Amino acid sequence: MTMQNDDPLDEALRPPPDETPEQREIRLAREEEANRISQAIDASIKAEKQARKKKRIVRLLLLGQSESGLIVVPGKSTTLRQFQRLYTPTAFREERILWRAVIQLNIVRSIRIILETLTSPTQKSPKTSPFSTPRSRSRSISRPPALPTHIPPLPSSDYTNFNGYGNGAFGHGNGNEAFDDSHSGRLRVDLGGESDPDSDSEHASRSNPSSTTLIPSPLEALKTRLQPLRHIEALLIAKLVPPNEDEATHLAGPSHSSYPPDQPGHTIGTSFRNQEIFVRPGAGWKGALSKARVNYPSCSESEDPSPHMDSGRPTSAGNTGLETPDEPQEVLHQCRKDMMMLWNDDIVREILIRKKVRLEELPGFFLNDLERVTSLRYMPTDDDVLKARLKTVGVSEYKFEMEVSAGRDSGTEWRIVDVGGSRSQRHGHPFLTMSSFPFVYEYIPVDAIIFLAPISGFDQVLAEDRTVNRLEDSVLLWKAVCSNKLLAGVDLVLFLNKCDILDAKLKSGIRLSKYVKSYSDRENDLDSVSKYLRGKFSAIHREYSPNPRKFYAFCTSVTDTATTAGIIASVRDMVIRQHLKQSKLL
Numbered sequence: 001m002t003m004q005n006d007d008p009l010d011e012a013l014r015p016p017p018d019e020t021p022e023q024r025e026i027r028l029a030r031e032e033e034a035n036r037i038s039q040a041i042d043a044s045i046k047a048e049k050q051a052r053k054k055k056r057i058v059r060l061l062l063l064g065q066s067e068s069g070l071i072v073v074p075g076k077s078t079t080l081r082q083f084q085r086l087y088t089p090t091a092f093r094e095e096r097i098l099w100r101a102v103i104q105l106n107i108v109r110s111i112r113i114i115l116e117t118l119t120s121p122t123q124k125s126p127k128t129s130p131f132s133t134p135r136s137r138s139r140s141i142s143r144p145p146a147l148p149t150h151i152p153p154l155p156s157s158d159y160t161n162f163n164g165y166g167n168g169a170f171g172h173g174n175g176n177e178a179f180d181d182s183h184s185g186r187l188r189v190d191l192g193g194e195s196d197p198d199s200d201s202e203h204a205s206r207s208n209p210s211s212t213t214l215i216p217s218p219l220e221a222l223k224t225r226l227q228p229l230r231h232i233e234a235l236l237i238a239k240l241v242p243p244n245e246d247e248a249t250h251l252a253g254p255s256h257s258s259y260p261p262d263q264p265g266h267t268i269g270t271s272f273r274n275q276e277i278f279v280r281p282g283a284g285w286k287g288a289l290s291k292a293r294v295n296y297p298s299c300s301e302s303e304d305p306s307p308h309m310d311s312g313r314p315t316s317a318g319n320t321g322l323e324t325p326d327e328p329q330e331v332l333h334q335c336r337k338d339m340m341m342l343w344n345d346d347i348v349r350e351i352l353i354r355k356k357v358r359l360e361e362l363p364g365f366f367l368n369d370l371e372r373v374t375s376l377r378y379m380p381t382d383d384d385v386l387k388a389r390l391k392t393v394g395v396s397e398y399k400f401e402m403e404v405s406a407g408r409d410s411g412t413e414w415r416i417v418d419v420g421g422s423r424s425q426r427h428g429h430p431f432l433t434m435s436s437f438p439f440v441y442e443y444i445p446v447d448a449i450i451f452l453a454p455i456s457g458f459d460q461v462l463a464e465d466r467t468v469n470r471l472e473d474s475v476l477l478w479k480a481v482c483s484n485k486l487l488a489g490v491d492l493v494l495f496l497n498k499c500d501i502l503d504a505k506l507k508s509g510i511r512l513s514k515y516v517k518s519y520s521d522r523e524n525d526l527d528s529v530s531k532y533l534r535g536k537f538s539a540i541h542r543e544y545s546p547n548p549r550k551f552y553a554f555c556t557s558v559t560d561t562a563t564t565a566g567i568i569a570s571v572r573d574m575v576i577r578q579h580l581k582q583s584k585l586l
């Protein structure tokens, strides 16, 4: 028996004992070639490592004010999503299904806003001018009287006998009420005879108890049928918010309106503005949803059966373990006719208009798409993802490399810092300074700041401080950013955002000069207004910047994919140009 303790590799590599000189020559040549190839591979790995070390990393910081609820938020996270859509389209597309839960919650919230609005009283508050100084403003503006912390019960009427959200905006009926809508498909509610539409007392006097009936009103019945939305709301919150994240559903603070008396939404005096759901930034919530995801529906808008469907039902992104496959989508589907009836009802619309609640302008508005977005096989489109609203809290850096399909500059790593902008996160400063954003300094150096000012908010006040006009808040923050010495070397890109909403407002007859006195009798159209505001922001930049620096301003509607793609390409070019200059590579 021979001993087998030789290394098998040595054994294999050992030249055959009877090797001829020719065979030896061939073997040595082969070994040399193998050696050469191995060295080439080593060199290429080393080169790649070095290239990675030298990789171009571009850093952007998104800044701009924000609040929860019913008001104009600037669109920082939407801008981030636009970058992701353009630079990493495959990843963006694959994540679209995860946004369905956010859209479902947005829909439920819109319905709740309607129901709450139908019961809310009117309040008055003064107007402010965004370009006045804090001192002059404090002289000219007196703090409005505090709003009631609860809504006084209004006399019963078809519209006013809701309990209000505190008691359940979706109602407490037994679900058995009859509701005959066979004639008109509408909420056949009689508002009474001729009346002053602005008078709440008229509204009250209309509801003479003697005229009440034991038959539940159509709206009561509708409200009862919409009750399952309450459960869905709870389910979605459980799905989107981590278990220990109580704060997300309980943003503190007394409720009051964010709108002055003759301004949109001013009558909405209830609690929902403080109940906007947020997630901590980062992909945490997406991770939780995707882990529970079974698979993607391959197409959504069509009702065609798909191999990805489980018995024709959408597969869920849920993670509570309590759901059937996408229970929220099923419930929304079941409630869709009632939601459409509520939203399309003439009288409901009339009340929303009278109370200046312009739902269409609010973040996360999907009520005009109910048929599509409540379809059982609904898959959010790119536009839907951009329109969806999920408030950001805290600060987070998103890193991504351009996919090859996204064109040139693949290989550049983009790091975009998204910051939650609400005042509660700015330590409640009455007027802003950059010290309200202490965390920002951790992210310096950045190549540029994209500052978003939602200029459509010129006619609204902050929910967090009703004496402050929305535009004024933007202007103050802009001033603080421009004058900040630590940011003096950072280029500034200004997005005067929500120009689409601004355009609609101006066209509807709302005049800028009513809120910005210095605008006087200039033309009240988008072009003139945006040029004027751009001039104002630009003058502040010139006056307050400690050093000269690059400054670019764009009028944007960042939910609009076509126009935003061009703007982001321009931003990318100039940021990279500047980055290269600073890296002394140019």
Ligand SMILES: Nc1nc2c(ncn2[C@@H]2O[C@H](COP(=O)(O)OP(=O)(O)OP(=O)(O)O)[C@@H](O)[C@H]2O)c(=O)[nH]1
Binding pocket: 064, 065, 066, 067, 068, 073, 074, 075, 076, 077, 078, 079, 362, 363, 364, 365, 386, 387, 388, 389, 390, 391, 392, 393, 419, 420, 421, 422, 497, 498, 499, 500, 501, 556, 557, 558, 559, 560
């Ligand atoms: N119509 C319109 N809607 C916009 C525009 N920009 C953003 N939105 C919508 O406004 C909502 C809020 O945008 P976000 O990007 O979440 O705002 P944000 O600045 O990140 O706000 P915070 O996270 O609260 O600091 C979203 O529902 C967007 O779809 C715009 O230019 N036009």
Ligand SMILES: [Mg+2]
Binding pocket: 076, 077, 078, 390, 391, 392, 418, 419, 420
């Ligand atoms: Mg955000």
